Amino acid sequence: MSIVGFLSEKQRDRRFTEQLLSSPEGSKILECIQCGTCSSTCPLSHYMDLTPRRLIYLAREGFKDLVLRSRTPWICASCFNCVVLCPAGIDISGVMHALRRLALAEGTYPRDEVIPALSKSFYDEVFRHGKVNEAKVALAAKGLRGTLSMMGLGLKLWRKGRMSLSAEKTRSPSEIREMLREVAGS
Numbered sequence: 001m002s003i004v005g006f007l008s009e010k011q012r013d014r015r016f017t018e019q020l021l022s023s024p025e026g027s028k029i030l031e032c033i034q035c036g037t038c039s040s041t042c043p044l045s046h047y048m049d050l051t052p053r054r055l056i057y058l059a060r061e062g063f064k065d066l067v068l069r070s071r072t073p074w075i076c077a078s079c080f081n082c083v084v085l086c087p088a089g090i091d092i093s094g095v096m097h098a099l100r101r102l103a104l105a106e107g108t109y110p111r112d113e114v115i116p117a118l119s120k121s122f123y124d125e126v127f128r129h130g131k132v133n134e135a136k137v138a139l140a141a142k143g144l145r146g147t148l149s150m151m152g153l154g155l156k157l158w159r160k161g162r163m164s165l166s167a168e169k170t171r172s173p174s175e176i177r178e179m180l181r182e183v184a185g186s
């Protein structure tokens with residue numbers, strides 16, 4: 001199911017294209033020849049609202065809002081099928097990563113998808129404490145009712161020491177924060 005409707009010049013944001021072109025992952029998007037190999041080999045394109053070919057096209061043409069609100073980057077499993085076969089050598093999986101980063105930074109991501117909320121909560125937990133509290137991440141991603149419905153699984157993990165109910169920290173969360181800031185280039 002495509003989310004592309006009528007496209008107008010007003011929707012285009014050239015700075016978005018520049019932003020992608022200046023990222024290591026998106027530096028080659030202008031070389032896309034729209035052959036469709038990525039879409040035809042992607043095992044998940046059936047579930048995407050924009051196929052990888054369309055996503056690359058709309059991204060390079062600057063349709064920022066449409067691209068960042070798409071579910072496609074969140075569905076991509078980074079299997080690299082498309083990357084290996086792309087005749088233009090585009091790091092399509094990397095572009096998906098870059099788009100996820102931008103979408104989270106701008107708060108422009110599909111609100112009905114669980115993966116963005118999960119990613120954001122995971123990142124925030126690591127940023128604050130250096131470690132992830134699984135219960136908090138589950139709450140952010142699934143809400144109270146969804147989390148309670150997974151209590152059985154949670155108890156099994158807790159008994160095996162794979163899940164903590166108390167907030168844990170690394171010895172020096174500030175070092176982790178520094179690393180994350182460095183990676184984000186902030």
Ligand code: SF4
Pocket residue numbers: 031032033034035036037038039052053056082085086087088089090092
């Ligand atoms: S396989 Fe590469 S060149 Fe072909 S449409 Fe996909 S991104 Fe573009």
Ligand code: SF4
Pocket residue numbers: 038041042043044045052075076077078079080081082083092093096
């Ligand atoms: S890396 Fe993502 S877009 Fe490419 S084939 Fe795999 S799931 Fe599809």
